[in-house]
Amino acid sequence: MKRITLRAPRRAHGSVCQLCQFSKSFPRRHRTLHTTSISTPPRLNILLYPNATHATPQRRNFGPAFGLQNGIARRFASGVPNTGVHGDPEAMLQEVLKEFKTITSSPRVPSDEAVGQFLQRCSELVKIALSNNYKATLPPTPQGDNNATSSLLDLDVENGRNGNTISAVQTTPKKSTKTPSKKSSLQTKTAIKISSMLNDFLRDPKIFISPDVLRQYTLMQAQLMEAEHFPEIFSLYATKPIPNDNGSTITYHKPNPKTVKNAIPQELANIALDTAIEKKNLPLCLAIIDESFCKPAYYRSKIFRKAALPLAGLATAPTAAYAAASYISTLQTAMEPNTALWVSFSGILAYIGFTASIGMVAITTANDQMMRVVWIPGMPLRQRWLREEERAAMDKVAVAWGFKDPRRIGEEEGEEWESLREFIGMRGMILDKTDLMEGME
Known part of the structure; x- marks a missing residue:
C-alpha cells in the first residue's frame, strides 16, 4: 500500500518587492530546534539532589538565539563606540572645561592636590584624543536605515544560496575613505581647545606654577605639538607672583627670578626645543633658548648641580692634605718632623691643584x-x-x-x-x- 505524503499548503505572497518581504514589518518564521536531553531516573534525582524542586521537563527553544537577524545585530553592535564618559573624548572635554571654569572662577587659591588632579585629567584626555582609537560621537542613525540595512543583508544571504552573492565587504573602503580626514580634523580641534585651556590655566594669577605643574604642562603641549606659548610660560615660571591665601584676601609676593629653584630644567627645555624644531619655527626656537638656557637662574643651577661637589672637595683639600702630611712625617727619620710635614703638605697640594687644573681645561676645551x-x-x-x-x-x-x-x-x-x-x-x-x-x- 502506497503512502501518501501530506504537505501543508504554502501561503501565497502578495505582489511585494523582495526588500519589503524581508524587512522587519513582515516577521520571518524561525524554525524551532528541538533537543532532547538524557533523562535521569526520578529516584536517582532524589538521591543526588534531595532539596531540588523537580519540574516537568520542557523542550528548549533555540530558534530566536540563532536567528539571522540576531547574528547581524550582534555583528554590528560590537562596532558601536562607547558613549560612556570615560571613553568619549567630547564628554571628557566638556567635564574638564567645566572643572577649569570652577577653579579659575573660585575666589580662593586652589590647593596643589586640586591642580594636580586637574592636570592629570587633562593628560588622560590628551592621550585619548591623540590615540589611534579616537572615535567621535556621531549622531544616531534613523531606525528606517537600520531596517533597510538588515533587509539588504538578508537579501545578501538569501541570494548567496543561488550564486548571486553581493559582497558587503566591498563597501567598506568607501566608508573608510572619509574617516582619516574627519578624525584628524576632530583631533586638531580637540588639541587646540586643550592647549588654549592649559595656557589660560597657567596664566591665572591664583595658580602657582610648581616644578611638577611645569613638567606636566610641557609634556602635554609637546604631545599636542603646540609650542607657541613655551617662552611665555617659562618666563612666568620665574617671574609670576606667588599667591598666598590668608583666608579672606589673597596676597601676592614677587619671587626672585635668579634663584636656583626658578631655573628651567634642561630636560623640559630640550623637549620644548624639539617640539619647536618639528614645527619649523626659527623665532620660537631662539625664544625658547633665551628663556631657558640664557638665564642667570640656569647658570646658578648648573653650578649647584655639577660644580658644588668638586668645589667642596677643593675646599676640604688643604685640611685633608695637612692630615696626610702629618701622618707621613712620622714615617721618616731623614728630616725633622716639622720640615717633613710642610714638604709633604706642599707636594700634596701641588699635585691636587695641577691635576684639577688639567681636568678643568680638558673639560672646558673639549x-x-x-x-x-x-x-x-x-x-x-x-x-x-x-x-x-x-x-x-x-x-x-x-x-x-x-x-x-x-x-x-x-x-x-x-x-x-x-x-x-x-x-x-x-x-x-x-x-x-x-x-x-x-x-x-
Whole structure:
C-alpha cells in the first residue's frame, strides 16, 4: 500500500518587492530546534539532589538565539563606540572645561592636590584624543536605515544560496575613505581647545606654577605639538607672583627670578626645543633658548648641580692634605718632623691643584660634541662651561635648518639662515667655522 505524503499548503505572497518581504514589518518564521536531553531516573534525582524542586521537563527553544537577524545585530553592535564618559573624548572635554571654569572662577587659591588632579585629567584626555582609537560621537542613525540595512543583508544571504552573492565587504573602503580626514580634523580641534585651556590655566594669577605643574604642562603641549606659548610660560615660571591665601584676601609676593629653584630644567627645555624644531619655527626656537638656557637662574643651577661637589672637595683639600702630611712625617727619620710635614703638605697640594687644573681645561676645551656651532677664540673657559647647553641648543637648531648631506654643509643661504648666523655670532659663537669643517683641518 502506497503512502501518501501530506504537505501543508504554502501561503501565497502578495505582489511585494523582495526588500519589503524581508524587512522587519513582515516577521520571518524561525524554525524551532528541538533537543532532547538524557533523562535521569526520578529516584536517582532524589538521591543526588534531595532539596531540588523537580519540574516537568520542557523542550528548549533555540530558534530566536540563532536567528539571522540576531547574528547581524550582534555583528554590528560590537562596532558601536562607547558613549560612556570615560571613553568619549567630547564628554571628557566638556567635564574638564567645566572643572577649569570652577577653579579659575573660585575666589580662593586652589590647593596643589586640586591642580594636580586637574592636570592629570587633562593628560588622560590628551592621550585619548591623540590615540589611534579616537572615535567621535556621531549622531544616531534613523531606525528606517537600520531596517533597510538588515533587509539588504538578508537579501545578501538569501541570494548567496543561488550564486548571486553581493559582497558587503566591498563597501567598506568607501566608508573608510572619509574617516582619516574627519578624525584628524576632530583631533586638531580637540588639541587646540586643550592647549588654549592649559595656557589660560597657567596664566591665572591664583595658580602657582610648581616644578611638577611645569613638567606636566610641557609634556602635554609637546604631545599636542603646540609650542607657541613655551617662552611665555617659562618666563612666568620665574617671574609670576606667588599667591598666598590668608583666608579672606589673597596676597601676592614677587619671587626672585635668579634663584636656583626658578631655573628651567634642561630636560623640559630640550623637549620644548624639539617640539619647536618639528614645527619649523626659527623665532620660537631662539625664544625658547633665551628663556631657558640664557638665564642667570640656569647658570646658578648648573653650578649647584655639577660644580658644588668638586668645589667642596677643593675646599676640604688643604685640611685633608695637612692630615696626610702629618701622618707621613712620622714615617721618616731623614728630616725633622716639622720640615717633613710642610714638604709633604706642599707636594700634596701641588699635585691636587695641577691635576684639577688639567681636568678643568680638558673639560672646558673639549669640542668633540660640536657639529656646526663652535666658540669664538678668546671666550673665557668659565663662560664656555656655563653656556655649553646654550651652544648645544644653537648647534641643534643649525643642524635642523641646514643641509643633511655632509658634502653640502656651508652652502646654505636664505633670510632665515643668515639671521641665524648673525644671531649665533652675537652670542660669541661661530657657525660653520672653516678650520673645523671636514677636510679643512
